[in-house]
Amino acid sequence: MTGRVGHEYSRTRSLHPGIPKLIVQDAFTGGGGQADRRTTENHVQFNDILSWTQGKHFVRSGVNVPDISRRGFSDQTSFGGTFSFATLGDYLNNRPFLFSINQGDGHLAFWQKEFGLFAQDQVLVRPNLSLAAGLRYDKQNFLGDKNNFSPRLSFAYAPGKQRKTVLRGGAGIFYDRTGILPIADKLRFDGQRLRQVNLDNPGYPDPLSSGGVFANQPTSIVRFAPDLRSPYTFQFNMGVERQLAKSLTASANYINTRGIKQFRPRDINAPLPGNMQRPDPVIGVLREIESAGFAQTHMLELMLRGKITRYFNGTVQYNLGRAYSNTGGINARPADNYDLTGEWSRADFDERHRFNILGTFKAGDWFNLGMTVALTSGRPYSLTTGHDDNHDTIANDRPLGVRRNSLQGPGAATLDLRWSKEFYLRAAKNGKKSDEGPTVKVGVSAFNVVNRVNYTGFVGNQSSPFFGLPVAARPARRVQLNFNFSF
Numbered sequence: 001m002t003g004r005v006g007h008e009y010s011r012t013r014s015l016h017p018g019i020p021k022l023i024v025q026d027a028f029t030g031g032g033g034q035a036d037r038r039t040t041e042n043h044v045q046f047n048d049i050l051s052w053t054q055g056k057h058f059v060r061s062g063v064n065v066p067d068i069s070r071r072g073f074s075d076q077t078s079f080g081g082t083f084s085f086a087t088l089g090d091y092l093n094n095r096p097f098l099f100s101i102n103q104g105d106g107h108l109a110f111w112q113k114e115f116g117l118f119a120q121d122q123v124l125v126r127p128n129l130s131l132a133a134g135l136r137y138d139k140q141n142f143l144g145d146k147n148n149f150s151p152r153l154s155f156a157y158a159p160g161k162q163r164k165t166v167l168r169g170g171a172g173i174f175y176d177r178t179g180i181l182p183i184a185d186k187l188r189f190d191g192q193r194l195r196q197v198n199l200d201n202p203g204y205p206d207p208l209s210s211g212g213v214f215a216n217q218p219t220s221i222v223r224f225a226p227d228l229r230s231p232y233t234f235q236f237n238m239g240v241e242r243q244l245a246k247s248l249t250a251s252a253n254y255i256n257t258r259g260i261k262q263f264r265p266r267d268i269n270a271p272l273p274g275n276m277q278r279p280d281p282v283i284g285v286l287r288e289i290e291s292a293g294f295a296q297t298h299m300l301e302l303m304l305r306g307k308i309t310r311y312f313n314g315t316v317q318y319n320l321g322r323a324y325s326n327t328g329g330i331n332a333r334p335a336d337n338y339d340l341t342g343e344w345s346r347a348d349f350d351e352r353h354r355f356n357i358l359g360t361f362k363a364g365d366w367f368n369l370g371m372t373v374a375l376t377s378g379r380p381y382s383l384t385t386g387h388d389d390n391h392d393t394i395a396n397d398r399p400l401g402v403r404r405n406s407l408q409g410p411g412a413a414t415l416d417l418r419w420s421k422e423f424y425l426r427a428a429k430n431g432k433k434s435d436e437g438p439t440v441k442v443g444v445s446a447f448n449v450v451n452r453v454n455y456t457g458f459v460g461n462q463s464s465p466f467f468g469l470p471v472a473a474r475p476a477r478r479v480q481l482n483f484n485f486s487f
Helices: 088-092 180-188
Strands: 002-014 019-022 027-029 038-056 059-074 080-084 098-104 105-127 130-139 149-157 165-176 194-200 219-224 233-246 249-267 283-307 310-324 353-362 368-376 413-424 439-447 456-457 470-473 479-485
Touching: 019 088, 059 180, 080 088, 105 180, 180 219, 180 283, 194 219, 194 283, 233 283, 368 479
Parallel strands: 019 080, 219 283
Antiparallel strands: 002 038, 019 027, 038 059, 059 105, 080 098, 098 194, 105 130, 130 149, 149 165, 165 233, 233 249, 249 283, 283 310, 310 353, 353 368, 368 413, 413 439, 439 479, 456 470
């Protein structure tokens, strides 16, 4: 049985809370921080597992409580307002396409409750055949569904007398949860407690100079769809493992994953094509979180594990995969709220090829070198116009006929090395060194040894002068010295 009780507090202050924030798409963010927030969390986590053996059965059951907590927010984010510019040229010419400001009561407290139950029976049917069957139940508050039962089944079979080949397979359902921020947004942005007002094409630097009046503007609302439920993943895998030598095995495994009823938000009150008027004029953005997303992943995993050479012991792995989805997650809005066909495309995390080496070279007492090699294909990113032509307050519009994540980023490669040596400080006895008593361990770790620049976060905005260029990179070379003394 394990458990944890904790209290967490965090506070963020803006140096200039009265100065509006400036966001220039794919160029820079400036002005005031507009990030004033205090959060408190008092939480309890609990896990208890009971195991017993009866004949050929090994049974496990338990209770899992990932979180029971009281969350408190005192949020004044964007109380000074935020100007958004579509392009760098619009910023230089003082033409923001949106001014957004929050007003009202930023205080909120609520209880978050999540728990699960599970039972599993592993049966040794024959000396070379084992089966495992289990059932899990998950529940969280703020979601109305109560039928989150997830059955799981797996097997392992080793044909022949020597049993050097093992066939493995399994299938199961796995449920997910919402997280804290979507729940907090639903409770805060209800149209009364905390108002979010958006002004299209406002004046700059005075947003009211264009004739807008905050009190008369419709407020934005966040809500859960009436049929919102916990999303779940169905996963199926089948593989074969073969012992090649005493300490060396090779395996091939196929994994198929389907994400069903995934979270997908959209503005169901977005301006209608043609007249560009919102269906309900007394409401601004009506961000509804729906269970309408779908994802699918295929992966072939090839692995060599064990003592590969006389001096190298470790794992060599290659993955060939493809991941598609029609949602970028619970916070990702589509380009067109009324036509979602263009959202089905490569998932944000899709990497076609992945090659890893993880292991240790050892040749004598002084040569003990750990190594990690990681080579991956590039991830996709979306092509956008950089403008908010459909007036849904987000400048993520795409050219006609272009799907999400249609552009390709470059791959990445890293090499990490680690060397260490342990020294025994106790004097040798009878000509032999002692492995007891105080020890000193020194080591050197180097990350990204070749100092390769692995770019991330590419700009897909056609209107940006930085189109096609990266805005970030993974860490450069780092060297770390370690010294440990044990007694």
